[in-house]
Amino acid sequence: MRTLASLMSAEFTTMRRNLFSIIMVLTLVLTVAGFYLIPDSTHQDLGGAVAAADDAPELEAALAELPVRYLGEPRDPIGNRMSLIINLMVFEVLILPFVFIAVNLFQEKQDGTIRAYRVTPGGTGRYLTAKMLLWTGLTILYGVVLLLCTVGFGLSPASWAAMLLLLLVAGLFISAFGLFVALFFSSINGWFLPGISLLLVSQLPIVSYLFPTFSPSWITWFPTYRLLYAVRDILTIGPAGLMGPGDTIGGSYGYMAILALAATIAAFAATKRILMKEARI
Amino acid sequence: MSAFSRIYTRLSADWAMARRDPISLYILLAPVIFALLIRAFVPGAGEQRPTFAVLDTVPETSRELLSSFGELVLFEDRSLLEARVNRPDDVPGFIMTDAGLTMLLQGNESETSERYFRMVLLDVMSGGRVLGAAAADTGGVTETAAAESMLLPYLAIVVLMTTVLLGGMQVGFLLVEDRSTGAIRALAVSPLRLRDYLAARYLYTIAQSGLGMIAAAYIMLGVSANLPALLLVVLIGGLSGALVGTLLGTLADSQIAAMGVGKLIIPLFLLVPLLSLVIPASFRPLLWPFPNFWLWSMLESMYVGHLGYGFGLSALLAASLGLLANVPLMIRLKARVKLR
Numbered sequence: 001m002r003t004l005a006s007l008m009s010a011e012f013t014t015m016r017r018n019l020f021s022i023i024m025v026l027t028l029v030l031t032v033a034g035f036y037l038i039p040d041s042t043h044q045d046l047g048g049a050v051a052a053a054d055d056a057p058e059l060e061a062a063l064a065e066l067p068v069r070y071l072g073e074p075r076d077p078i079g080n081r082m083s084l085i086i087n088l089m090v091f092e093v094l095i096l097p098f099v100f101i102a103v104n105l106f107q108e109k110q111d112g113t114i115r116a117y118r119v120t121p122g123g124t125g126r127y128l129t130a131k132m133l134l135w136t137g138l139t140i141l142y143g144v145v146l147l148l149c150t151v152g153f154g155l156s157p158a159s160w161a162a163m164l165l166l167l168l169v170a171g172l173f174i175s176a177f178g179l180f181v182a183l184f185f186s187s188i189n190g191w192f193l194p195g196i197s198l199l200l201v202s203q204l205p206i207v208s209y210l211f212p213t214f215s216p217s218w219i220t221w222f223p224t225y226r227l228l229y230a231v232r233d234i235l236t237i238g239p240a241g242l243m244g245p246g247d248t249i250g251g252s253y254g255y256m257a258i259l260a261l262a263a264t265i266a267a268f269a270a271t272k273r274i275l276m277k278e279a280r281i
Numbered sequence: 282m283s284a285f286s287r288i289y290t291r292l293s294a295d296w297a298m299a300r301r302d303p304i305s306l307y308i309l310l311a312p313v314i315f316a317l318l319i320r321a322f323v324p325g326a327g328e329q330r331p332t333f334a335v336l337d338t339v340p341e342t343s344r345e346l347l348s349s350f351g352e353l354v355l356f357e358d359r360s361l362l363e364a365r366v367n368r369p370d371d372v373p374g375f376i377m378t379d380a381g382l383t384m385l386l387q388g389n390e391s392e393t394s395e396r397y398f399r400m401v402l403l404d405v406m407s408g409g410r411v412l413g414a415a416a417a418d419t420g421g422v423t424e425t426a427a428a429e430s431m432l433l434p435y436l437a438i439v440v441l442m443t444t445v446l447l448g449g450m451q452v453g454f455l456l457v458e459d460r461s462t463g464a465i466r467a468l469a470v471s472p473l474r475l476r477d478y479l480a481a482r483y484l485y486t487i488a489q490s491g492l493g494m495i496a497a498a499y500i501m502l503g504v505s506a507n508l509p510a511l512l513l514v515v516l517i518g519g520l521s522g523a524l525v526g527t528l529l530g531t532l533a534d535s536q537i538a539a540m541g542v543g544k545l546i547i548p549l550f551l552l553v554p555l556l557s558l559v560i561p562a563s564f565r566p567l568l569w570p571f572p573n574f575w576l577w578s579m580l581e582s583m584y585v586g587h588l589g590y591g592f593g594l595s596a597l598l599a600a601s602l603g604l605l606a607n608v609p610l611m612i613r614l615k616a617r618v619k620l621r
């Protein structure tokens with residue numbers, strides 16, 4: 001336990017040395033400022049404005065009388081601010097460990113910390129656990145603070161619980177995956193473009209979010225696609241979505257848990273094989 | 282030694298370094314790979330059609346009419362059809378009930394999608410006699426189609442902006458590397474001036490990312506890529522890229538810290554112009570001080586023309602604001618790197 005705590009403390013100290021705290025505070029301030037600056041309307045230039053009902057009242061009446069049944073409760077349109085928070089929760093908060101776990105790994109390599117760690121009885125398991133716990137914890141903290149500064153006070157305790165659970169499983173997955181990817185590069189120079197490219201590609205589901213009729217099956221396998229809709233449902237309909245007809249939240253938990261397990265196993269094997277290997281040389 | 286020779290010498294050194302370092306190759310290839318992926322997976326104008334889940338009891342005539350608006354997925358089992366409708370995307374279901382052809386919606390569809398689906402249903406129920414005139418009157422369907430046809434140009438703009446950003450970050454990383462490895466101290470005793478050093482770095486990156494941008498634009502947009510205007514975007518985009526690079530080089534002492542600062546810059550660089558898509562026009566002046574917004578506006582006026590500021594004005598403001606923002610950063614950088 002003490003080893004874990006020391007490892008986490010060392011990791012955090014390294015990040016603080018590299019402007020982590022300042023960057024996170026600045027990011028948070030800018031994000032919250034952006035949230036309050038944009039109008040909370042449902043206006044969307046890109047999405048195509050819905051024609052005003054006044055234009056053709058007879059047509060509007062005909063459209064309203066059509067035989068249409070809803071499988072769930074019809075939902076109010078999601079405003080700009082909520083859309084921004086949904087996207088930021090996925091593409092800013094949940095992506096946090098992917099970048100910083102890599103950054104920290106390269107700093108440790110540069111400082112020789114890994115070399116020193118290899119001669120201790122710490123082992124791969126503790127090293128991986130410390131990293132994953134710290135970054136998942138920071139992800140949860142960042143997400144909670146962001147929500148509290150924006151839409152958090154309007155959420156029910158059940159929605160908070162659902163969100164915390166989602167941040168936990170997704171945080172574990174992304175931490176393990178981030179470490180796994182970073183292990184294959186010797187320096188941040190080599191990691192930079194493949195890592196950033198991976199991040200950018202992971203943002204493709206935004207296209208489906210903006211154009212909901214564009215959801216080819218390949219995009220639905222992106223973890224960020226599942227997360228985007230799970231966060232949307234938690235923030236807009238609450239944990240009812242957990243058992244609702246869409247089951248987007250429940251499905252996302254399962255999907256994230258499987259991915260987290262797979263990524264942890266892969267990261268453990270890669271850490272042992274790549275990072276701790278030189279100890280035997 | 283003339284300024285030209287100094288810049289040329291520095292450029293040659295950068296080229297030699299680039300051949301050893303994969304990062305340069307990535308910068309060149311990244312936009313091309315993005316473009317190929319987008320072109321392969323994202324439909325262009327007129328190619329994107331919505332999906333309709335249809336129960337096999339729906340009459341053939343209705344199915345034929347529905348297929349003129351979207352791709353049909355046939356289901357024999359109603360529960361499977363409902364499961365399809367309940368997925369997060371906007372796909373309506375069509376079944377037969379006592380009321381005749383009935384549409385099933387999940388309840389969380391966007392306003393635009395639901396209106397479009399209702400108009401399709403109205404048209405099918407009237408035997409295909411309504412939608413042509415109604416669409417012309419209300420724009421309900423035509424605007425949905427227009428929004429979808431903008432998908433590819435907007436994605437192309439995001440890829441081009443990303444290339445500018447990556448180019449700028451590459452220069453920033455090299456600056457930080459030169460500082461942290463002490464290479465800059467060696468340069469300080471040479472006749473090299475800061476402006477020559479930066480000019481060489483930025484010229485190299487502009488050429489490199491420019492090639493990537495042009496290739497990506499042609500892959501995604503074909504002949505409508507507009508080469509002369511794109512070349513101007515590459516040059517003016519260099520100023521925005523320079524801003525990113527100099528900011529990184531000034532603020533970060535190590536490449537690790539640079540990555541952290543980059544984490545802050547990346548969303549700012551891409552999110553600021555993207556906000557122009559969702560905020561009303563009256564709020565856009567909030568974005569005017571950002572050179573990257575005007576760079577976006579240049580590209581937007583070339584490929585979409587929705588913002589309405591025009592290419593010339595956007596180019597002028599992107600260049601002026603880019604230059605203006607670079608000056609204080611260059612002064613700060615000069616003090617930090619101690620080159621002449």
